[in-house]
Amino acid sequence: MxxxxxxxxxxxxxxxxxxxxxxxxxxxxxxxxxxxxxxxxxxxxxxxxxxxxxxxxxxxxxEQDEAALVPERACRTQQLVDTLLVYAHRLQTDALVRARARLAMDQVSPALDRREPYLRWRTIMLRLLEQAQAQGELLATVDPAGTAEVLVGGFTGVQSMSLILTSYEDLMTRTCALLRHLLPSIATAPVLVSLDLSGTRGAEVFAETQD
Amino acid sequence: MxxxxxxxxxxxxxxxxxxxxxxxxxxxxxxxxxxxxxxxxxxxxxxxxxxxxxxxxxxxxxEQDEAALVPERACRTQQLVDTLLVYAHRLQTDALVRARARLAMDQVSPALDRREPYLRWRTIMLRLLEQAQAQGELLATVDPAGTAEVLVGGFTGVQSMSLILTSYEDLMTRTCALLRHLLPSIATAPVLVSLDLSGTRGAEVFAETQD
Missing domain, CATH: 1.10.10.60 (Homeodomain-like)
Incomplete structure (x- = not known):
């Protein structure tokens, strides 16, 4: 070595x-x-x-968060869903991922740049939404930049609520519920009907990345 | 005295x-x-x-948060919207309301019951959703309990993201964007089209409560 x-x-x-x-x-x-x-x-x-x-x-x-890297999907909306579900799975199972989330939420040190994780997640969501839009997966009304903000903000809150109420035990359920509420305003019906939003999806896709 | x-x-x-x-x-x-x-x-x-x-x-x-008390509306979905927009307005303008939000988010003292604000907000949202449902304002697919969790979680995240990125300057914009994304999965089209979701709504309704 x-x-x-x-x-x-x-x-x-x-x-x-x-x-x-x-x-x-x-x-x-x-x-x-x-x-x-x-x-x-x-x-x-x-x-x-x-x-x-x-x-x-x-x-x-x-630190680069490999959680953001999930296998590429022909349907970019599914890839976006997978990205959030894999992250939810990693928050439930990996102390390092949890520590980063906690540091981003703690409002204790103004010296720390707590904006960084939000900006990184926004970039990831925006890129996937733009690709989905180019492929005709999104509703005509969607502004990818605004929707990326809503996705990152919404997920942030769902995870802090899950942490405080159940120590992340119900995080997957909450994440899927958030996505079921948001996606009808984002993707077309044929995309919606094809999505896998099941509670085991996060763990399955994560296992795929570990092969 | x-x-x-x-x-x-x-x-x-x-x-x-x-x-x-x-x-x-x-x-x-x-x-x-x-x-x-x-x-x-x-x-x-x-x-x-x-x-x-x-x-x-x-x-x-x-402490009882009077932010939760907004004037009653015939349309309970509008009352729910008003409740969140008035709270967003108060977070932008009242240090006491901001301090409570911060304490609820800080993960520093396990002795503090940080679940309380989430549970109170969940109760407020749930009651309004049940009333909206009874009046036929909601889509048939809505489960008020699940939707209440998504609303509270989503709003929590939007406000912490707004705090960290802009010190609450864009909180109203973010809150309206979240509601525009969530409400089409919650309320019927005739309700949606009647809603006031403008950026000045929160300040206006708050002024109404101060008369």
Whole structure:
């Protein structure tokens, strides 16, 4: 294992440890000492990669989220649905994904750029909506930019409500319900009738990406 | 002014001061000392009414929110729209309402019952949807309980996205966009065409309640 590869691994180990602490304690209550206690990395190594708590949180928020990458579908509306359902599935099953969501929601540090995840999700939704529109999947009234905002905002709220009321247990049900309410204002009837919006879809598509 | 009335006023003064500090700093970073600095109430008076920070936050979260009270409308779907638009207007204009929203979103203290505002909003939406259904305003496919969850979740997210991206400046636009996307799956066409969903509606209805 080369020096660079080892460095990348250490960085990832630290971020994973930080994610767990941030998720449990929130940004404000988390200390670097606690993150160190949660890993076997030395203090020196941590500070070599990150200047402190803020850079750790920033690092987590900026990390490319592979959750956004789902298999391409001929029907772009289905691909959009899959993207949200896979993310819901990952929130239910992956501490790192949950930590990022929590950091984005915590309003504790004005220094943290909490806009980043919203902007990234908006870009992902917008691109898929534009492709769907080009293929004639959307209603004539749809403005992809406005609809992308509604999808990201709506999903954000559904997930924070699910977190607070049920610790994400009902997240898949809530996400599907949101999509069932929104999609009739977005996609044409022939698209709607072809969509798979079942509660197991997220887990199935995620398994597909792991092959 | 009687003793009891004076007590109620002091309690309100303290809650308002606490609201401002909680809104700016978040739950975790707020101290009772800071709240005291923001009011002319004595330390003794504050501790007579509240045992500490947690009870102050709890007091804010539990306070009846008059935002939920909008004038009754023959069309219950319009009343539901008005309820959300007035709340959006109050979030844009009232620090106390913003502080409550922030406390509900902050994931910092597991001791705080952050479920309360969600449950209250769900109850308000559900009651209006049931009345709308009884009057034949809703599509036959609507399950009022499920739709109430989607409305509360969707609105929650739209407002946190608006807060983070624009400090609530575009909240009215986002709320109207969300409703325009959701309502076609909820209300019948004759109801939809009669609705006032304009950007000034929230301020107008709020002014009506202040007469």
């Amino acid at each position: 080369g020096k660079q590869e080892r460095g990348t691994r250490t960085r990832q180990t630290i971020l994973t440890a930080a994610a767990e602490v941030f998720e449990q304690r929130g940004y404000e209550a988390t200390t670097v000492t606690e993150i160190l206690r949660n890993t076997n990395v030395t203090k020196g190594a941590l500070y070599f990669h990150f200047s402190g708590k803020e850079e750790l949180a920033q690092g987590l928020l900026q | 009687g003793k009891q009335e004076r007590g109620t006023r002091t309690r309100q003064t303290i809650l308002t001061a606490a609201a401002e500090v909680f809104e700016q700093r978040g739950y975790e970073a707020t101290t009772v000392t800071e709240i005291l600095r923001n009011t002319n109430v004595t330390k003794g008076a504050l501790y007579f009414h509240f045992s500490g920070k947690e009870e102050l936050a709890q007091g804010l979260l539990q």
